[in-house]
Amino acid sequence: MDTVEANNPRKQATTNALMIRYHAYGRRVRTMLYLGGVLQVRTHSAIRAYIAGFSVILMCLSHCIFLINLSRDHADNLILMVKYFSQMTSFIAPALMSACFLIKRKKLIELHETLNDLFEQELERDREAALATLYAFDRPFCIVFFTLASTVLLYVCPPLISIIRQIFHHTEPRRYRLPFPAKFPWTVPINGGFLFYLHFLYHLFLGWWIVFTINSVDSLFGFYAFQISSILHAMSVKLGSNLRSRGTFSEVLETCVRTHRRLFQCSYMLEDIWQLIILRMLLVNSILICALIFEASQLTDITMNVFVFIFYIALKLLQTFMYAWYGNFITSASEQFREGIYFSDWPDSSLDRHVRANVIITMMQKPMTIKALKVSAVNVNMFTNIVNTAMSYFFLLQSLDEGR
Template identity: 85%
Template sequence: MDIKANDPRNKQATTNASMIRYRVYSRRVRTMLYLGGVLQDRTHSAIRSYITGSLVILMCLSYCIFLMNLSRDHTDNLILMVKYFGLMCSFIAPALMSACFLIKREKLFELHETLNDLFEQELSRDQETALATLYAFDRPSYIVFFTVASTVLLYVCPPLISIIRQIVHHTEPRRYRLPFPAKFPWTVPINGGFLFYLHFLYHLFVGWWMLFTINSVDSLFGFYAFQISSILRTMSVKLANLRSRETFSETLKTCVRMHRRLLRCSHMLEDIWQLIILRMLLVNSILICALIFEASQFTDITINEVSLLIFYIALKLLQTFMYAWYGSFITSSSEHFCEGIYFSQWPDSSLDRHVRANVIVTMMQKPITIKALKVSSVNVNMFTNILNTAMSYFFLLQSLDKAG
């Protein structure tokens, strides 16, 4: 068994499979960005990007206004108010993501090109180390996509099935309903017709942006986090395995320069995603609390409502944990790199005083961390803090409900 495990052919086959998986991962993220209307690429014109991005913003924000209009009719019902507020917070997300990507368009170009060049360099030298943590980033994106898709379909499928059933069975009078709750300033017919189907199409588009825009932006953050952490880990391994003093000196100089570029990339990543992460910090704890409170108040609940609540709560937990997990990966890889320099043979190498000074400065720097507007670090502690906050809000809502 040990001979087979150490067989170079098996290792090469595993590496090739990981390489194929990485290319598929990269293409999938790009495809989702395109379908979500937020792809920023030099091969696409700026006009096209602004048109699709503005469409996402317009449709999602307009739905939030219609939902707010509906919530005004139920100010005396705490459960419905909490439910509508939660939906409103969720549908703001695609609009915010699209706006951030349009505003930071040039930084996205620079971030993508810099990370892609650095990662491809390391990939050509050591594929096994560069792709070692691929599954930790690739698999969560599949899980989150499945959860988001299930949540959106649980909203869209029941009214769609109901419409098809009434048409097939020639039911009279027909009573149709839209996928998402909303109140328009005008009357929408419930017995079909062009106006109803136009509104139904509008809801389908809103659900489409919810599915692909949110999932693509979250996956892109994970993709960049994977590249940054993998580059740091390959540099750590490279420094630990060098034996020649002359080769070590040149490699150390290169690693210090690459660390500077990665530090700039992490600042750009933080700048682009800081509002998105801050919204998640503020909203997800409220949404988790609202969903648990909504579930605790139901006495007569359908299977569809149970499934919807379960998938929605799972989605918010997974989304929060995914960001926290990716941020922790970057910080951990940065710590390993600094330790790799510290325990290497740099004091005995033939480095000039300028390079030695840069090495000392690199070791003295704090590990790379992603922060949301300098308010909170994106790590596993952030996930536990959100859960604690959600439970505090839940007990507060229970107290208000009992007092009312």
């Protein structure tokens, strides 16, 4: 830690508070991964990880089949078909995320350990620079979780309250319903009983996976984006500081170039693990936002469904924007680091020819960019493209509905 920081109690207290907040942020993400059944670390048993992962995949994909079975009965109703499609895409997401994490388990563990080591090294050198952008990452984590949990609760709570009310008032005959629409190949009693409550428990697990699996995977992407961008930012600050000794500057520059090379490898691993997840978001969220707006436009009365649509649309917009924002942070920090090298005193420093060649190669490299299967860069432009596409699909759906 800097001498100036050590001599400034107020600055040191702020830095300590940021450290506490950073560790709390990391613990929350880890807890979410554990609750979502997608935690992949060496200290966590591989057998338990595969059992939890396959449970998520089996439950979510089976419900997609039940939704397809239900949609066959309403093929002539465009509004219901749109509704079932939007829910189907939501249940596919946890299954895809869990599958990607199981397939890329070793690479995910390597990425986690590498970034943690690099970030801890930067914390030892300059905590203030490494934690400068923490607020931009841990706050959206809480906002996305609240929005996602509220959306699922709006589906789960009404039927649960109805069951409790009918039991309390001894209503006869009782008519229960499940939180999520589905058509099972077998008959599910609507007046209670063991079979009904077993199906209700199955739906509660579905809601659990949607909340914790989706939120944990999205938050983990943000956590890694924070670590990569913060390390790049800390190195940029270091290169811009006034180092008196040429030898010291040469050592710092050599360390930064070596760290930058490892960060590039981490960005490739991050892209490889998340590329299918991001591609699904690119293909689905524009259609899903369009479907939700179209379904909401057909409502005539203000009911509980209005709040469901509001939270659901806000969730999809927020989820898309978060990925775009995280990707933009990485690219901006990478550009800032390249500029930091360019405007530093590296031509006059005592570097050997190998390090000097690496410095030139680093400046010539393109900024780090996360892409989805090399198709689309994850940045703010991606978010605007998805919103524009969603509105185009919405007007198309409206014209199709008016022509029926």
